[in-house]
Amino acid sequence: MASPQAIGWWSLASPAAGTATVFAYDPVAGRRARAQACGATAISGPEVAAEVSQATRGRGVDVVIDAVATDASLDCAVSAVRAGGTISVVGIHNMQPYPLPILQAVYKSITLRMSMAAVQSAWRELLPLIVAGRLDASGIITHRYPLEEASQAYELVAARSPECTKALLIP
Secondary structure, eight states: OOSSHHHHHHHHTTTGGGEEEEEEEEHHHHHHHHHTTTOOEEEESSHHHHHHHHTTTTTTTEEEESOOHHHHHHHHHHHEEEEEEEEOOOOOOSSOOOOHHHHHHHHOOOOOEESOOOOHHHHHHHHHHTTTTTTOOOEEEEEEEEEEGGGHHHHHHHOTTTSSSSEEEEE
């Protein structure tokens, strides 16, 4: 299960690497549609964990990649991952204390991994997929702005519109 935002978008490479099913959730319908176009099974919410449970016949997913790291997305990750599964959090949490449902995580034997999105280490796996044509990265950068218009670019990204995934600033 992945979020089709900038970081989570790369996890949609999993079908190209041989993963059977990738579920993608984003509150923005247009982003879910883009994930679906990449081969993911889009989940519309609001009961994401329940939809995952139904789709996996109660088993849950093997891996959750949480590229958002909000209280709601972390709660959803713990609920959606299968017993013995892994949750990888690569988003930056809002820095407020989070009441991790530790008992649920322990009872499910969840592996929890957290990082600041070590993007450079992912290139070793992703670049060959892009070069081989197995991963279409053309939809990630959706807008280009001259550096002088950086404030407009940031406003567009912050608006979370379905048309914008990443804005590239050009010096």
